[in-house]
Amino acid sequence: MASDIEIARAATLKPLPEIAAALDIPADALEPYGKTKAKLSGDYIATLKDRPRGKLILVTAISPTPAGEGKTTTTVGLGDGLARIGRKVAICLREPSLGPCFGMKGGAAGGGRAQAVPMDDINLHFTGDFHAITAAHNLLAAMLDNHIHWGNELRIDTRRIALRRVLDVNDRALRAVVTGLGGPANGTPREAGFDITVASEVMAILCLASDLEDLQRRLGNIVVGERVDRSLVTARELGADGAMTVLLKDAFQPNLVQTLEHTPTFIHGGPFANIAHGCNSLVATDTALRLADYVVTEAGFGADLGAEKFFDIKCRKGGLSPSAAVLVATVRALKMNGGVEKGDLGVENVAAVERGCANLGRHIDNLKQFGVPLVVAINHFTADTEAELAAVKAFCAERGVEAVLATHWADGGAGTEALARSVAALADSGEADFAPLYDDDLTLVEKIETVARKIYRAGEVDIDKAARAQLERWQEAGHDRLPVCMAKTQYSFSSDPDQLGAPEGHVLKVREVRLSAGAGFVVAICGSIMTMPGLPRHPAALDIRLNEDGEIEGLF
Known part of the structure; x- marks a missing residue:
């Protein structure tokens, strides 16, 4: 064939x-x-x-x-x-x-x-949708660093910036980077990193918004980091939501x-x-x-x-x-x-x-x-x-x-x-009687535990101490009714990709949590899952080319 x-x-x-x-x-x-x-x-x-x-x-x-x-x-x-x-x-x-x-x-x-x-x-x-999403996300990142460079009126704590940049490639070298090197003219040096575009909250927002007005509202709700007093800073406060919406309108x-x-x-x-x-x-x-x-x-x-x-x-x-x-x-x-x-x-x-x-x-x-x-x-x-x-x-x-x-x-x-x-x-047949797995009024920790126990059949949910404290702060800040989005290996019900079949009683390790206030959910990152994948030893890109007729070959 x-x-x-x-x-x-x-x-x-x-x-x-x-x-x-x-x-x-x-x-x-x-x-x-x-x-x-x-x-x-x-x-x-x-x-x-x-x-x-x-x-x-x-x-x-x-x-x-x-x-x-x-x-x-x-x-x-x-x-x-x-x-x-x-x-x-x-x-x-x-x-x-x-x-x-x-x-x-x-x-x-x-x-x-x-x-x-x-x-x-x-x-x-x-x-060009993914390029627009990448551009809108990175515009927000640029406006965040620009705000800090020009005096940091919002008193953003540069040690607690949540926003990472994105790119629609698999590039493990970008998972953890340092930005702002080269002297004062290039900004403030800080640790940062990249996610793949499909992990961007802007992608999630585009996929969950009902219309352009809702899109801008959600974009404005993106939490970019915290102030020195630990209060949350949003894209709306940076004034980025309007321009981001313009980039995403088509x-x-x-x-x-x-x-x-x-x-x-x-x-x-x-x-x-x-x-x-x-x-x-x-x-x-x-x-x-x-x-x-x-x-x-x-x-x-x-x-x-x-x-x-x-x-x-x-x-x-x-x-x-x-x-x-x-x-x-x-x-x-x-x-x-x-x-x-x-x-x-x-x-x-x-x-x-x-x-x-x-x-x-x-x-x-x-x-x-x-x-x-x-x-x-x-x-x-x-x-x-x-x-x-x-x-x-x-x-x-x-x-x-x-x-x-x-x-x-x-x-x-x-x-x-x-x-x-x-x-x-x-x-x-009319047999469907759909209901979500959990109610909105459970705590964020309880929602994570419900998915872990009812879907993954985990015996224990081990949430990192700092992640648990973060969940409690978001709970108190009014984000308590959000659903959870589990970031986990696709190969196993556990957080260990080598545990195949139908494991039970395992420990689900939640090492990090991220607030996607614009999309309207909390991400729980489990085990060693990465939000910026890497390329395999022999990537498909090695076999993709144009033939003598100008047609693409090697794409599958």
Whole structure:
């Protein structure tokens, strides 16, 4: 079979007005970015606010291998499958980060015959949203240091600055830096650092704001640090919120593209799920729900991360109530969670699959806690054997959950028709009784402990003494009703990436907490998770180039 980029390049795309017409979007509501992508007009979106919402379907996954389990591919395939069985459907995805594109995991536009296109544009600069977010965030950082340079009227304590700069690359050398060196003309020397753009609070704000007014309000609420009296200093006090909003006004509009089978697809916003809240923008999801009968969206990494944050942060903030969930499982991930080394995942091992099903079972149980009915989608890989697939189906049957084989990577929407029928029936059943995991009135510590015990099955939560004191200060400062956003390894339910399967009774170590007052949550950083990733020994960037025809090669 051809590579992802070869399949995407060979596709015949429909004019975007035709794609928009499938959702009854008028052509004059589109703001084209070339011929194959467009933004949706904010004025048009405002006209949709009184329309009823369609049914929201979340696609999540079991604990993944380093290459991922095809969650985005399944989201695209399911959307195409629903369209094939005659449903009015829209897909909502996150925008890919350049970090993984040039690192190890690759792009995030799907794969095989279940892709959003144009794949190369989507995976690279797209419509410039990430660049705008990077610029807005770093403008705030520059204005903060400039304020200190010119007399520090706000009496900011330079030892307690919370804001870091961002860049949309994997660059471990920038995790900890010293700025302001070179004498008084270059500012005040201080320790600082960089996060990847997808971990920026500005990214989270763009993904959770309801309109431009709300966007500016949230940007103004960003806490940049503390004064010498330990009171909080905000971006609004620095006067940065207006200019930041200007930089983000176009980026705030959702992007419309299509799949290989011409299903309308909104791709907007892109926070990581292991270090941020892992969901596409609320404005894109809400817009899609006003236009389609079924909206298929994804949340990053496993259900312990992306799905939990989708339910407890995005749905809580946006008043969303999902109708169904799809839990993506692969034979290879089950074998890895069953103790098989990465190099042996292509060899049949039914016993390892059965051991690894403990991980699948844990995710099933966790999703049920939110009151959302689910179906398991077995994302088919060519190395899967009938015996291994039968073991997965038998395990799910024992749990009272349907498991459906999906072959969308090879067959496109035709490979998800059975899954689409099951998902539509589940969404139409009215069985969903959604509720977040915890109430707003729990303390911040109690919220962290609730996620750790109910989702991760931790026996103990070890919060660093300084982090606990910080949580108590924020609690007293009026941030007590915020949800929590857990930054944790995606490979394990614990904070140790080597504890695979379904560990219980482990110690969850919370080493640092960060207040995202603009986004409206508190980040708890667990174990050794980094908010600025590094590149692997052989990054994908080494294989990406232009050929003699000026076409991109090596992107996946």
